[in-house]
Amino acid sequence: MPRSSTPALALSLGEPAGIGPDIALLAWESRAELRLPPFFITGDPACLRARAARLGVPALVRECAPEDAAELFADVLPVVPAGPAATATPGVPDTSSGPAAKAAIDAAVQFVKSGRASAIVTNPISKAVLYDTGFRFPGHTEYLAHLAGDPPPRPVMMIWSPELAVIPATIHVPVADIARTLTRELLVETGRIAARDLEHRFGIARPRIAFCGLNPHAGEQGTIGREDEEITRPAVEELRREGIDARGPFPADTLFHPAARKGYDVVVGAYHDQVLAPVKMLAFDRAVNVTLGLPFVRTSPDHGTAFDIAGTGRANPASLVEALRLARRLADRDRELSEAAPVGEDAPLLADGRPA
Numbered sequence: 637m638p639r640s641s642t643p644a645l646a647l648s649l650g651e652p653a654g655i656g657p658d659i660a661l662l663a664w665e666s667r668a669e670l671r672l673p674p675f676f677i678t679g680d681p682a683c684l685r686a687r688a689a690r691l692g693v694p695a696l697v698r699e700c701a702p703e704d705a706a707e708l709f710a711d712v713l714p715v716v717p718a719g720p721a722a723t724a725t726p727g728v729p730d731t732s733s734g735p736a737a738k739a740a741i742d743a744a745v746q747f748v749k750s751g752r753a754s755a756i757v758t759n760p761i762s763k764a765v766l767y768d769t770g771f772r773f774p775g776h777t778e779y780l781a782h783l784a785g786d787p788p789p790r791p792v793m794m795i796w797s798p799e800l801a802v803i804p805a806t807i808h809v810p811v812a813d814i815a816r817t818l819t820r821e822l823l824v825e826t827g828r829i830a831a832r833d834l835e836h837r838f839g840i841a842r843p844r845i846a847f848c849g850l851n852p853h854a855g856e857q858g859t860i861g862r863e864d865e866e867i868t869r870p871a872v873e874e875l876r877r878e879g880i881d882a883r884g885p886f887p888a889d890t891l892f893h894p895a896a897r898k899g900y901d902v903v904v905g906a907y908h909d910q911v912l913a914p915v916k917m918l919a920f921d922r923a924v925n926v927t928l929g930l931p932f933v934r935t936s937p938d939h940g941t942a943f944d945i946a947g948t949g950r951a952n953p954a955s956l957v958e959a960l961r962l963a964r965r966l967a968d969r970d971r972e973l974s975e976a977a978p979v980g981e982d983a984p985l986l987a988d989g990r991p992a
């Protein structure tokens with residue numbers, strides 16, 4: 637059988653005791669109806685066979701090489717074995733979970749970097765389980781940047797949905813540390829990366845980037861906290877001087893209602909829950925986590941491991957389905973841009989080496 641010229645997407649197994657295996661199986665089961673782009677899973681095939689049997693999903697799990705996945709996808713669930721056996725019971729991670737989840741990410745990244753996968757989609761990991769097994773990165777976002785290159789690019793987390801797209805400038809930072817982690821340099825870098833990737837990867841000609849204040853009422857002209865005047869406003873002004881359509885700082889409490897959402901393409905928030913809560917309220921089953929700033933495409937469902945429903949058949953694969961679709965779209969656009977780009981010494985390059 638001829639091999640497809642477009643590599644499949646690599647989907648990492650995620651936390652084996654979470655809903656990653658469930659949603660991967662359920663998405664694959666609806667592949668024809670949903671016209672899903674072909675993907676293969678990196679991880680322990682035995683874990684997926686056991687979960688398919690438990691859920692009653694008639695999936696034929698087939699071990700294969702990445703190159704064969706696109707052709708096999710219509711008939712079987714392609715799995716490229718990676719990492720140790722994942723022995724955990726659904727809902728109950730054990731000591732195999734951390735190494736199995738990490739090895740699945742490592743393999744997916746290796747395949748996308750070598751051109752054997754078009755993009756990577758990651759199933760949720762349990763941060764606590766990984767930290768317990770020696771993982772020293774806050775999450776996928778920073779770990780993927782570490783694997784992407786030396787020096788690592790600055791990664792930016794964006795949660796994207798048709799209703800709302802948001803970026804937390806600080807990510808997995810304790811609330812007590814947010815104000816000192818939020819710097820002008822961080823906001824400027826985040827704005828630049830957002831502007832660049834929204835234009836190049838998402839095709840938005842001049843993205844409008846709204847910055848949230850940190851304090852109530854965006855600090856009320858410095859009377860309720862100084863950060864918005866001393867950090868966020870100068871960052872917005874610096875970005876505007878560079879030609880980026882940055883706006884704000886705006887009070888967070890009035891930035892997410894329907895009329896306000898018409899005024900920007902993405903919101904950069906000061907911290908995780910300030911912007912992830914609104915997007916998950918509006919679009920929990922449609923939103924997709926995208927890492928900007930990487931030399932390859934990475935998406936993920938917006939939710940976590942959902943240990944409480946793993947292995948029950950109640951997990952909704954909709955966010956994973958959107959993550960797969962978006963990964964395909966972004967990877968196709970990356971490929972079109974690189975094919976159209978001039979070659980040779982004069983070709984302009986982005987900071988990470990991608991064609992501008």
Ligand SMILES: NC(=O)C1=CN([C@@H]2O[C@H](COP(=O)(O)OP(=O)(O)OC[C@H]3O[C@@H](n4cnc5c(N)ncnc54)[C@H](O)[C@@H]3O)[C@@H](O)[C@H]2O)C=CC1
Binds near residue numbers: 762925936937951
């Ligand atoms: N990209 C990633 O790797 C992410 C990992 N996490 C990790 O997930 C773990 C659990 O986090 P939580 O805050 O409990 O959030 P969670 O998203 O796992 O669960 C929150 C609630 O939503 C439900 N839920 C989540 N996804 C669902 C789906 N697809 N279908 C139906 N119901 C669903 C769960 O059953 C639970 O009641 C943590 O260890 C966290 O670090 C959280 C977010 C993203």
Ligand SMILES: NCC(=O)COP(=O)(O)O
Binds near residue numbers: 912
């Ligand atoms: N709350 C979002 C989240 O935890 C995702 O983090 P990451 O693993 O994609 O870095």
